[in-house]
Amino acid sequence: MKGARASRTTIALKLGMALSGIVFLGFVLAHMYGNLKAFAGHDAFNEYAEHLREIGEPMLPHEGLLWILRVGLIAALVVHVYCAVVLWRRAARARTTKYVVKKQTGATRASLLMRWGGLTILLFLVWHLLNFTIGKVNVQGGATNDPYNLLVDTFDVWWLTLIYIVAMLALGAHLHHGIWSAAQTLGWTGTAAKRQRAKTIGFVIALIVSVGFSLVPLGVLAGIITK
Amino acid sequence: MSHDYDMPDTVSAAEASASGSLDGDYDDAAGYYTPGTPLVDTKAPDAPVAERWQTRKFEARLVNPSNRRKLSIIIVGTGLAGASAAATLGEAGYNVKSFCYQDSPRRAHSIAAQGGINAAKNYKEDGDSVHRLFYDTVKGGDYRSRESNVYRLAEVSANIIDQCVAQGVPFAREYGGLLDNRSFGGVQVSRTFYARGQTGQQLLIGAYQALERQVAAGTVTTYTRHEMLELIVVDDKARGIIARDMVTGAVETHLADVVVLASGGYGNVFYLSTNAMGCNVTAAWRAHRKGAYMANPCFTQIHPTCIPVSGEHQSKLTLMSESLRNDGRIWVPKSQADCEKDPRDIPEDDRDYFLERIYPSFGNLVPRDIASRAAKYMCDEGRGVGPKVDGVRRGVYLDFAAAIERLGRDGVEEKYDNLLDMYERITGENPYEVPMRIYPAVHYVMGGLWVDYDLQSTIPGLFVTGEANFSDHGANRLGASALMQGLADGYFVLPHTIRDYLADGPFEAISEDHPAVVEARESVQGRIDHFLSVNGTRSVDSYHRELGNIMWEYCGMERTETGLKKAIDLIRSLKDDFYRNVKVLGTAESLNQSLEKAGRVADFFELGELMCIDALNRRESCGGHFRGESQTEDGEALRHDDGYAYVAAWEWAGEEADPVLHKEDLVYTAIEMKQRSYK
Amino acid sequence: MNLTLKIWRQPDAESAGAMHTYQLSDVSPDMSFLEMLDVLNEQLNDKGEDPIAFDSDCREGICGACGLMINGDAHGPEVTTTCQLHMRSFTDGETITIEPWRSDAFPVLKDLVVDRSAFDRIIQQGGFISVNTGSAPEAHSVPVPRDDAMRAFNVATCIGCGACVAACPNGSASLFMGAKITHLGELPQGQPERDSRVVNMVAQHDHEGFGGCTNIGACTAACPKEIPLDVISQLNKDLRTAIKHGH
Numbered sequence A: 001m002k003g004a005r006a007s008r009t010t011i012a013l014k015l016g017m018a019l020s021g022i023v024f025l026g027f028v029l030a031h032m033y034g035n036l037k038a039f040a041g042h043d044a045f046n047e048y049a050e051h052l053r054e055i056g057e058p059m060l061p062h063e064g065l066l067w068i069l070r071v072g073l074i075a076a077l078v079v080h081v082y083c084a085v086v087l088w089r090r091a092a093r094a095r096t097t098k099y100v101v102k103k104q105t106g107a108t109r110a111s112l113l114m115r116w117g118g119l120t121i122l123l124f125l126v127w128h129l130l131n132f133t134i135g136k137v138n139v140q141g142g143a144t145n146d147p148y149n150l151l152v153d154t155f156d157v158w159w160l161t162l163i164y165i166v167a168m169l170a171l172g173a174h175l176h177h178g179i180w181s182a183a184q185t186l187g188w189t190g191t192a193a194k195r196q197r198a199k200t201i202g203f204v205i206a207l208i209v210s211v212g213f214s215l216v217p218l219g220v221l222a223g224i225i226t227k
Numbered sequence B: 001m002s003h004d005y006d007m008p009d010t011v012s013a014a015e016a017s018a019s020g021s022l023d024g025d026y027d028d029a030a031g032y033y034t035p036g037t038p039l040v041d042t043k044a045p046d047a048p049v050a051e052r053w054q055t056r057k058f059e060a061r062l063v064n065p066s067n068r069r070k071l072s073i074i075i076v077g078t079g080l081a082g083a084s085a086a087a088t089l090g091e092a093g094y095n096v097k098s099f100c101y102q103d104s105p106r107r108a109h110s111i112a113a114q115g116g117i118n119a120a121k122n123y124k125e126d127g128d129s130v131h132r133l134f135y136d137t138v139k140g141g142d143y144r145s146r147e148s149n150v151y152r153l154a155e156v157s158a159n160i161i162d163q164c165v166a167q168g169v170p171f172a173r174e175y176g177g178l179l180d181n182r183s184f185g186g187v188q189v190s191r192t193f194y195a196r197g198q199t200g201q202q203l204l205i206g207a208y209q210a211l212e213r214q215v216a217a218g219t220v221t222t223y224t225r226h227e228m229l230e231l232i233v234v235d236d237k238a239r240g241i242i243a244r245d246m247v248t249g250a251v252e253t254h255l256a257d258v259v260v261l262a263s264g265g266y267g268n269v270f271y272l273s274t275n276a277m278g279c280n281v282t283a284a285w286r287a288h289r290k291g292a293y294m295a296n297p298c299f300t301q302i303h304p305t306c307i308p309v310s311g312e313h314q315s316k317l318t319l320m321s322e323s324l325r326n327d328g329r330i331w332v333p334k335s336q337a338d339c340e341k342d343p344r345d346i347p348e349d350d351r352d353y354f355l356e357r358i359y360p361s362f363g364n365l366v367p368r369d370i371a372s373r374a375a376k377y378m379c380d381e382g383r384g385v386g387p388k389v390d391g392v393r394r395g396v397y398l399d400f401a402a403a404i405e406r407l408g409r410d411g412v413e414e415k416y417d418n419l420l421d422m423y424e425r426i427t428g429e430n431p432y433e434v435p436m437r438i439y440p441a442v443h444y445v446m447g448g449l450w451v452d453y454d455l456q457s458t459i460p461g462l463f464v465t466g467e468a469n470f471s472d473h474g475a476n477r478l479g480a481s482a483l484m485q486g487l488a489d490g491y492f493v494l495p496h497t498i499r500d501y502l503a504d505g506p507f508e509a510i511s512e513d514h515p516a517v518v519e520a521r522e523s524v525q526g527r528i529d530h531f532l533s534v535n536g537t538r539s540v541d542s543y544h545r546e547l548g549n550i551m552w553e554y555c556g557m558e559r560t561e562t563g564l565k566k567a568i569d570l571i572r573s574l575k576d577d578f579y580r581n582v583k584v585l586g587t588a589e590s591l592n593q594s595l596e597k598a599g600r601v602a603d604f605f606e607l608g609e610l611m612c613i614d615a616l617n618r619r620e621s622c623g624g625h626f627r628g629e630s631q632t633e634d635g636e637a638l639r640h641d642d643g644y645a646y647v648a649a650w651e652w653a654g655e656e657a658d659p660v661l662h663k664e665d666l667v668y669t670a671i672e673m674k675q676r677s678y679k
Numbered sequence C: 001m002n003l004t005l006k007i008w009r010q011p012d013a014e015s016a017g018a019m020h021t022y023q024l025s026d027v028s029p030d031m032s033f034l035e036m037l038d039v040l041n042e043q044l045n046d047k048g049e050d051p052i053a054f055d056s057d058c059r060e061g062i063c064g065a066c067g068l069m070i071n072g073d074a075h076g077p078e079v080t081t082t083c084q085l086h087m088r089s090f091t092d093g094e095t096i097t098i099e100p101w102r103s104d105a106f107p108v109l110k111d112l113v114v115d116r117s118a119f120d121r122i123i124q125q126g127g128f129i130s131v132n133t134g135s136a137p138e139a140h141s142v143p144v145p146r147d148d149a150m151r152a153f154n155v156a157t158c159i160g161c162g163a164c165v166a167a168c169p170n171g172s173a174s175l176f177m178g179a180k181i182t183h184l185g186e187l188p189q190g191q192p193e194r195d196s197r198v199v200n201m202v203a204q205h206d207h208e209g210f211g212g213c214t215n216i217g218a219c220t221a222a223c224p225k226e227i228p229l230d231v232i233s234q235l236n237k238d239l240r241t242a243i244k245h246g247h
Ligand SMILES: Cc1cc2nc3c(=O)[nH]c(=O)nc-3n(C[C@H](O)[C@H](O)[C@H](O)COP(=O)(O)OP(=O)(O)OC[C@H]3O[C@@H](n4cnc5c(N)ncnc54)[C@H](O)[C@@H]3O)c2cc1C
Pocket: B001, B003, B076, B077, B078, B079, B080, B081, B082, B099, B100, B101, B102, B105, B107, B108, B109, B110, B111, B112, B113, B114, B115, B116, B117, B199, B200, B226, B227, B228, B229, B262, B263, B264, B265, B274, B275, B276, B279, B280, B282, B283, B319, B443, B444, B465, B466, B467, B468, B479, B480, B481, B482, B483, B484, B486
């Protein structure tokens, strides 16, 4: 094609998804680590939350690094969702007449649910930010200015925990396919062995992330983490 | 996989002449043809054979690059012969239109070739040379091909490999990174280049890619799903074609300065063959009816190791590598009563290893035509195996039990695994446990439109390349040399010879209302309308199958005077019935596969008749053509150089008239004719 | 065997189509799938009904002309082409649903026949090595390591059948494209045009309306030539390299 630009192709969109996905991945791993501090008790957790806001001071203003992170995450989210939407629309247009019978031989369920899983995560994120960061909603009506207590109050409610667990399943599935997929998109899986390795790593990380995150809400519900 | 033609020791013509001479003046075909004037090839320069091509290339006139864009070339066919020519002529700057009936040029039947391609590279330093390849090819063709063409073929063969490698054709390589070669059967040098079992595919994809590159460059326009149905001849020159857009049904006129036919072989006249479903003679036959002579139409190559017919429904036959005969033993039950039994229950004593019995020294490795005929005789006797088709069992066992005992199952697996797997997929039988069944099948046609040294037919401006012409293989083709010929013609020969013709162009523009153009278009429309209006009772396929049976029975592995005469009668009456009773549904203005087939089968009828007449005329056995009347006492093929050292070129004389036979004498200056012998 | 066949019928590209049901009896397990359809067509012809149009040519699994969606699997339940599928892979009394490849880049022309010329146009945009006839150097002047040659061969076996597109939930032709990119990219001859090749081919792929790949892997499972997913990794890598080189 005359004047074709590599950056305008579907593969460039995929690269955008992979790179932003990796940013997310880094974030969720760190976030998960932070969350697990809840098991260390009220003070450790809150200290950690506060520490996050103080990193880099006085070179950076209060919450400076956090904002840098937030900007990065928002940018990644915009890229990730934009690319997802464009690819989704392309795929929808690529087959406007559906099969009467179609098997998905060779496809994993996770790979087929990426978009719905992503959407689930997005909805979760909206609620999650309302819950903990922007809105600070405490359904039990308790204080919202103490992160640890807000967390415990939240997960003491079974259906809130359920929402979180469902979201973590979606995240796990998303990462299960997403991590190997990102490796493939970046061209790191040029042999059968490398492909297998990427798939295994994807599965393991997905498992760690979804289980790791779920431990805190479950810990609260089970009474291990208490105020 | 290997289509090698085993070449036995030879004896000189003088030695053989005692038995090889004609004992009497025969004219079996008398009453079926009209004798014509002799034919000579005027284009091969009068020089020693090794200098002819250089001389011709130099003498052929040049076309100014700025004029090339104004010159238009139609190429029918995108197989090795057509795609390579279209790409090369496009690169040179001509205005090329390329046609094929498939949905993409890449699907031409060249894609199915398995074994390999020959070239006189002498990479093995084993004594190969242009001259040796030339010699082997002429001898393989049983001295019925034209010396100058074959020499040129051998000469340009090395360039083909260079070209294909540069295009990225992934030939097999050795550890050092250089190209690997293998030796094929009877040939004693290693000159066959291959890409596992898919050489044809890889070569064709290379040519196809070169073609598509020219499409992007704007020099070539492709017309896929277009079938050529008529040749346009104006003032005795080929000036275009009538083609049907197979999707919309539109009957289109395409005019040009020159037309090239690279439309492949017509083995499908036999209905069952190893050819693709769409292979046809229509393009060539329409040209024949417009004045192009058809040469040696009866020369057909039959391959002994194909998977047998399994039932009435069979649509095509699949080739199995001949290499299986190296370790497999061929047999049938001694008694007809055993034919239905499980072969494993037939004791050793009740088996007839007929090739080992009849040909003790060559055994299962006798040449293709002998192995094929022997199998046919066994089945005709009623000792064939496998399912009955039309009341006869057509198959013989190819048994690996002894090989498994000798080499172990692993040993056999290592050598033949993919072949045996393929067999199992098609037949559902495990060849490690039950003997395989094989039967001969039509594989290639050496006959085709007559061309001179320039590859030009008897119609000026009509060039013919690849399997569609008759030129290089005589009465039998050596394995791995059809691919070589297709690419030699398209890449290296035609682009030079066609320019001599085009140097006189551009020719006077003709309009679509020229009477000759209108006539061509109307005749196509007339035929289409006829088929759609008959509304008889039988499907096109049923006629094709019946025609195929006649051809196979009487013009197949063994031909006799009585059989051929009977066949001609049968064909004529079947053809009559076809025109009156065929049932073609649907419309002309849409994709209509029955209509496409009807046109092809109609032309097969006429071709089939001519093949029988040609076979009748040639009362000698040579190469793939075995006349029952011409054999030695022990049943060997017997050639008659004194009577038949000619190319039989047939001229169409009209629907009602007998074809006219023009003979081109074959003169060998660089090779002495020898008789085949298996003693 | 007796079968119930549900087959997509569509008179031409413009008209709407629908599934039709046919009964077929006395099917031999030794028939190929296409021979089974031949038999059905003979019967339809006898009854005065238009036979079902489908593509096929070589019928030995190499030309890539055939291709049907059979019970939801491209080329049916075995790893092979439709023409090499045999009726013994089905059971007596079974209902078989037969549809054409579904991709907007492969419009249906009639019944089960689709137009795959989009593949040719992708190749036109760079699926070749630019070498004019006669200008090639001596074949042995460029040795190719055997492993590279083998890999190039393994992926060059693609027959352009389109099953990968048909099977991919996104309707992507990445496996087909990746096979060509890898074939030519693996060879020294293919290096000079490597960047422009991948950019132009992918751009054409997108222009034709194929979907983007999300690494689902249904394509490779349907591929009769077992082209591995590696080629898509290679395709992505080559495109990334091209971006890096400023294309
Ligand atoms: C199974 C098999 C295995 C073989 N193996 C070998 C081998 O190992 N080595 C070897 O050297 N040879 C082999 N051969 C022979 C060799 O493959 C062929 O002879 C050769 O490829 C023919 O090439 P071609 O270009 O002349 O014709 P083809 O490749 O047959 O191409 C014919 C072209 O003409 C077009 N066409 C035909 N009729 C029309 C029409 N009416 N209108 C428009 N277009 C038309 C078709 O669309 C097609 O594009 C094999 C043959 C078979 C069948």
